[in-house]
Amino acid sequence: MKVLIIGANGKIGQKLAKKLKSSNHHPVAMVRKKGQVSQFETMNIDTVVADLESEFEHAYDGINAVVFTAGSGGHTGPDKTHLVDRLGAKKAIDLAVKNNMDQFIMVSALGADYSPEKWPESMKHYYEAKADADKHLMQTSLNYTILKPGKLTDEDGSNNILIGDEIDQTNREIPRTDVATVIEKSIGNASTYKKSLEVLTGNTPIDQAINSL
Numbered sequence: 001m002k003v004l005i006i007g008a009n010g011k012i013g014q015k016l017a018k019k020l021k022s023s024n025h026h027p028v029a030m031v032r033k034k035g036q037v038s039q040f041e042t043m044n045i046d047t048v049v050a051d052l053e054s055e056f057e058h059a060y061d062g063i064n065a066v067v068f069t070a071g072s073g074g075h076t077g078p079d080k081t082h083l084v085d086r087l088g089a090k091k092a093i094d095l096a097v098k099n100n101m102d103q104f105i106m107v108s109a110l111g112a113d114y115s116p117e118k119w120p121e122s123m124k125h126y127y128e129a130k131a132d133a134d135k136h137l138m139q140t141s142l143n144y145t146i147l148k149p150g151k152l153t154d155e156d157g158s159n160n161i162l163i164g165d166e167i168d169q170t171n172r173e174i175p176r177t178d179v180a181t182v183i184e185k186s187i188g189n190a191s192t193y194k195k196s197l198e199v200l201t202g203n204t205p206i207d208q209a210i211n212s213l
């Protein structure tokens with residue numbers, strides 16, 4: 001599938017673009033600055049320059065599936081969370097419907113959809129935006145896959161995960177590289193369609209865990 005990666009210059013996005021380049025999929029890296037293009041070009045990865053805060057429908061030309069792994073990040077305030085994580089994500093979903101995408105994979109966050117009383121006040125706007133975008137996606141007819149990783153780390157991947165509707169486990173972390181592999185293995189995989197899945201480091205190889213969903 002030709003896969004648009006929204007947030008390709010991010011930590012998960014870069015790992016995913018490389019993984020898809022050596023798979024049977026065709027990644028297209030969506031970046032928001034021209035200066036971010038060359039690093040992908042040197043790997044022969046197609047790019048499109050587009051910003052979630054402007055019109056970005058051109059990014060969907062020839063695309064079959066979308067991965068949303070963008071985020072305004074912790075260094076900006078609630079205003080950007082609203083514009084990028086909520087409105088940008090919802091626009092990306094609406095464009096996926098309009099352009100008949102085969103699949104939409106959303107990188108959400110563990111805990112975004114329940115226990116608001118547990119959200120720290122400083123993170124409330126973030127979880128609310130993530131939950132709102134997820135809800136919007138679930139109301140579409142798209143083959144959606146919502147992945148809700150726990151705290152992301154930059155450790156080496158273990159390639160072993162625990163994935164499911166709601167996970168009760170003390171370790172609430174997962175390396176970004178494993179999240180990127182979960183995304184790769186979810187593309188075109190009907191066992192992940194119409195599902196919202198928590199994902200953490202666990203004991204089951206990623207392929208096996210996903211195919212047993």
Ligand SMILES: NC(=O)c1ccc[n+]([C@@H]2O[C@H](COP(=O)([O-])OP(=O)(O)OC[C@H]3O[C@@H](n4cnc5c(N)ncnc54)[C@H](OP(=O)(O)O)[C@@H]3O)[C@@H](O)[C@H]2O)c1
Binds near residue numbers: 013051071
């Ligand atoms: N941090 C955690 O523990 C955690 C836990 C669960 C889920 N998540 C979610 O995981 C996802 C990916 O995480 P990550 O660590 O890979 O994030 P990251 O490194 O911060 O990457 C986010 C990317 O989004 C891009 N972006 C921001 N605003 C944009 C806009 N207006 N238009 C287009 N692109 C825009 C950024 O572009 P630039 O490179 O140009 O800045 C960046 O490349 C995010 O959705 C995050 O909310 C994070």
